[in-house]
Amino acid sequence: MLKPKCDIHIEFDRTVRRFAPGEPITGAVVVSVDAETQCKALPLTLGWSTHGKGNRNGKQVARYNLFSGTWSPGTYRYPFNLPCPVSPLTYHGKLLNVDWYLTTSADVPWALDPKARQDLWVLPAQGSPFDLVQGESEHVENSAAGKVIGVIVMCMLGLIGLIPLGAALATFSPLMIVFSLLWWGVLGVIAWSVIKPRVAKSVFSSFDAQVQRTSAAHLAVSVHYRTQKRVNMITAKLEVEEVVVHGAGTNRTTHRELRYSDPRPVMVNATGQQHHQFAFQLPDPALVGFSFGASDNDLVWKVVLDCDIEQWPDLEETIPLQVRPRPVASLGGYR
Amino acid sequence: MADARTRRRGYEELGLFWNPFGTVEAERWSELIVPRLDLDAVATQLRTSRLAVVFRGHMGRGKSTHLRALHTRFPEAPFTYLGPEASPRTHVPAAPVCFLDEAQRLAPRLRRRLYRQVIRAGARRGPERSMGALALTSHEDLRPELEAAGYTVVESVIEGLSEANLRTIVDRRLRWAARPGASLETLRPSLADDPLLARMHARFGDDLRSIQGALYDHLETLRDREADREHDRKPGERVEAQV
Numbered sequence: 210m211l212k213p214k215c216d217i218h219i220e221f222d223r224t225v226r227r228f229a230p231g232e233p234i235t236g237a238v239v240v241s242v243d244a245e246t247q248c249k250a251l252p253l254t255l256g257w258s259t260h261g262k263g264n265r266n267g268k269q270v271a272r273y274n275l276f277s278g279t280w281s282p283g284t285y286r287y288p289f290n291l292p293c294p295v296s297p298l299t300y301h302g303k304l305l306n307v308d309w310y311l312t313t314s315a316d317v318p319w320a321l322d323p324k325a326r327q328d329l330w331v332l333p334a335q336g337s338p339f340d341l342v343q344g345e346s347e348h349v350e351n352s353a354a355g356k357v358i359g360v361i362v363m364c365m366l367g368l369i370g371l372i373p374l375g376a377a378l379a380t381f382s383p384l385m386i387v388f389s390l391l392w393w394g395v396l397g398v399i400a401w402s403v404i405k406p407r408v409a410k411s412v413f414s415s416f417d418a419q420v421q422r423t424s425a426a427h428l429a430v431s432v433h434y435r436t437q438k439r440v441n442m443i444t445a446k447l448e449v450e451e452v453v454v455h456g457a458g459t460n461r462t463t464h465r466e467l468r469y470s471d472p473r474p475v476m477v478n479a480t481g482q483q484h485h486q487f488a489f490q491l492p493d494p495a496l497v498g499f500s501f502g503a504s505d506n507d508l509v510w511k512v513v514l515d516c517d518i519e520q521w522p523d524l525e526e527t528i529p530l531q532v533r534p535r536p537v538a539s540l541g542g543y544r
Numbered sequence: 545m546a547d548a549r550t551r552r553r554g555y556e557e558l559g560l561f562w563n564p565f566g567t568v569e570a571e572r573w574s575e576l577i578v579p580r581l582d583l584d585a586v587a588t589q590l591r592t593s594r595l596a597v598v599f600r601g602h603m604g605r606g607k608s609t610h611l612r613a614l615h616t617r618f619p620e621a622p623f624t625y626l627g628p629e630a631s632p633r634t635h636v637p638a639a640p641v642c643f644l645d646e647a648q649r650l651a652p653r654l655r656r657r658l659y660r661q662v663i664r665a666g667a668r669r670g671p672e673r674s675m676g677a678l679a680l681t682s683h684e685d686l687r688p689e690l691e692a693a694g695y696t697v698v699e700s701v702i703e704g705l706s707e708a709n710l711r712t713i714v715d716r717r718l719r720w721a722a723r724p725g726a727s728l729e730t731l732r733p734s735l736a737d738d739p740l741l742a743r744m745h746a747r748f749g750d751d752l753r754s755i756q757g758a759l760y761d762h763l764e765t766l767r768d769r770e771a772d773r774e775h776d777r778k779p780g781e782r783v784e785a786q787v
Contacts, residue, residue: 218724260562262760265569303764306562325724328561455567461627 215280215320216241219311219327227330228293230534234329237286238275238313244282249316251276253289255309257297262304262464263453264505270294275313298534299330300498304466305451305506333534335495341422341510344500344529359403366396409516409524412438418514420528423488430487430512430528437480439519444474445487446513449497454505468508469497500532557770558735558763559726564717565760574616576720577609578712581700587617589698590641590677594663596695598647599681601702604753607681608645610702614679615643626650640666640675647680652689659693705750710741713752714759735763 221236228234238253252274258267275287289311300307309331314324333339370392377385410416416434423429430445449469456462473487489512501508510530517523555562568576577583589595597614599607608625615623622637625645632651636644638661647655659678666676678695680686687697718731736759748754 261566264567308562310561326561328556 214241214243215246215315215317215323217313217315217323217325219313219325221327221329226328227332229333230293230295230298230331232293234291234293234311235289236311237288238325239284239286240276240280240315241284242280242282246280247278247318248280249277249318250274251287251313251315253287253311253313255291255294255311257294257307257309259305259307259503259506261302261306261453261506262455264455266503266506293331295536296534297331297501297503298499299332300501300508302451302466302468302498302508304453304464305501305508307501307506332495335493337495338425338535339494339499340531340533340535341428341491342531343420344531363396363400370396405522406525409518409522412436412518412521413524416524416526418512418526418528420512420530422491426491428489428491428512430489430514432485432487432514433483435482436518438521439480440477440483440516441519442474442476442478442517443485444472444515444517445485445489446473446515447471447489447491448509448511448513449492450509450511452507452509494532494534499534500530555721555763555767556723558766559723559731560718560721560735560763561723562721563760563763563767564714564721564735565756565763568720570612571616572720573609574613576713576716577606577613578709578716579610579613580606580702581610583610583614583617586614586679586698590614590618590679591675594666594676594695595698596659596678596680596686596690597698597700598686598690599679599700599702600683600685602683602751604751605702605705606752607702610700611643611645611679611681618643638662638665640668641677641679643679645681647682647686648684655686656689656693659690659695663694703750705745705752707742707745710745710752710755711738714741735766 217238217240219236219238221234223235234255238251240251252272254269254273255271256267256269259265271291273289275289276285294309297307299309308328310326310328312324312326314322316322370389373385373389373392376382377389414435414437416432418430418432421429421431428447432443432445434440447470448467451466451468452463454461454463469492471489471492473489475485475487477483477485498508500510510532512528512530514526514528515523516525574583586597590597599610601607612623615621618641620639621641621643622639623643623645624634624636626634626647626649628649630646630649632649633654634650636642636650636654636658638658640662642658642662642665644650644658650658662678663676678690687699690697714736715728715732718728718735722728722731740762744755744758748758
């Protein structure tokens with residue numbers, strides 16, 4: 210005897226599966242069976258998921274049971290009407306994607322559960338108003354204990370490095386000289402990477418950068434500083450970047466992909482107190498993506514300031530931005 | 545790059561929901577893995593005997609994937625991953641069945657203590673003292689210390705990858721990401737045909753992780769091409785993808 214066949218699929222009432230936050234998502238789950246079939250439950254779930262190169266993240270925001278009972282042979286339609294969620298918004302990038310899905314599966318005893326999935330786009334209309342605010346600074350101060358441990362470790366590595374250095378000077382052994390150069394080279398690179406930002410900033414008696422939205426589509430970045438060193442050039446860059454973390458086992462890796470970059474260089478060639486203003490045209494977030502942050506998956510808006518100082522390490526400062534669609538008060542949300 | 549890059553399209557034109565070679569949810573690994581050994585049999589042994597199963601091999605060969613796939617059969621068992629930055633003194637919770645990824649990163653003294661704790665936890669489960677099992681990945685040979693602790697050791701060296709095995713792995717991934725109505729027969733020739741897989745195999749050998757990374761980029765290139773084609777068809781409407 211052949212197994213009874215149970216087909217299940219999701220239909221939307223409209224052909225373009227794009228919905229604005231708050232808009233009703235309407236359609237039906239269609240079930241076709243060719244023999245009497247018992248169904249313990251027919252849940253319909255709405256949820257989002259990230260996919261791409263980063264570790265997956267997601268959440269189910271709604272779940273409804275559409276049916277439980279027995280189907281006689283035939284086709285059944287179970288309509289649904291759900292409010293479109295507000296966030297996160299659909300995003301398709303290179304390393305990071307965020308998609309919303311409707312999924313359903315019929316819980317049929319003693320058989321593989323037939324399943325169906327459909328994706329939908331959650332996006333505000335292009336050109337919709339959005340909010341932009343300056344985010345929390347990414348600059349993280351190390352704890353005092355961490356600093357002390359770092360200094361102790363570096364001192365110990367320096368002391369250990371004296372052994373091959375002493376041997377190299379005493380014996381002039383080429384092996385010892387190469388080993389000693391390698392040791393001190395690596396140690397120097399590590400030490401430089403740690404102290405470079407501090408050294409770069411040490412020549413500024415004051416440094417302040419602020420962002421301000423001057424109109425719906427424009428952003429101004431004001432930089433005030435005072436220094437005795439000659440600053441050759443300052444470049445302000447408005448950037449949107451995908452940052453994802455992938456990995457288990459030995460390969461936990463961070464991947465980055467720049468989605469948008471607008472560099473604005475200014476020649477300075479001066480010392481003393483300076484003030485610069487950079488004006489940016491804001492890209493439409495409906496095109497490049499709104500700010501998104503979930504574990505191991507981020508879409509980051511930021512302004513990066515790069516100061517080229519004469520005969521001194523460059524200073525790089527990052528101002529994170531948060532770009533969100535303007536909330537509509539009447540929209541209900543999923544909890 | 546001052547122009548806002550247009551929104552990339554989804555994967556619908558490729559017959560997919562997502563890039564099949566992207567990251568997989570932990571609970572799906574069991575479905576997608578092509579195991580080198582019978583994981584159900586190993587799971588039965590883990591439940592009934594004082595066994596230590598150790599997956600060994602080079603980076604990117606699938607040790608952690610095997611361990612995670614095995615762990616889906618023991619959802620109640622603790623799973624500890626010791627990352628590169630993890631302290632060798634990381635606390636690893638003991639249980640009658642215990643999973644530890646990158647076991648060589650745990651200090652030898654703590655490893656030996658864990659072996660004892662797992663046996664004690666197993667003994668509390670029944671009078672026959674048959675429980676107390678470990679599943680590990682390691683780059684080092686842990687057999688001597690596990691045997692000294694009283695475990696029967698099953699070691700599985702994850703290495704070597706035939707083209708046929710690669711085809712099976714890729715097919716599972718394609719099926720996992722396929723949209724309704726898209727069959728393997730239609731997806732294979734356009735997305736990952738045999739000559740492409742042969743080239744990947746020749747280039748990367750048995751480094752499955754690198755092959756998957758290259759296939760991910762290959763799919764993204766195809767996706768861009770679809771978006772460009774769409775752009776050519778409807779100038780100025782590239783942004784508004786029809787979902």
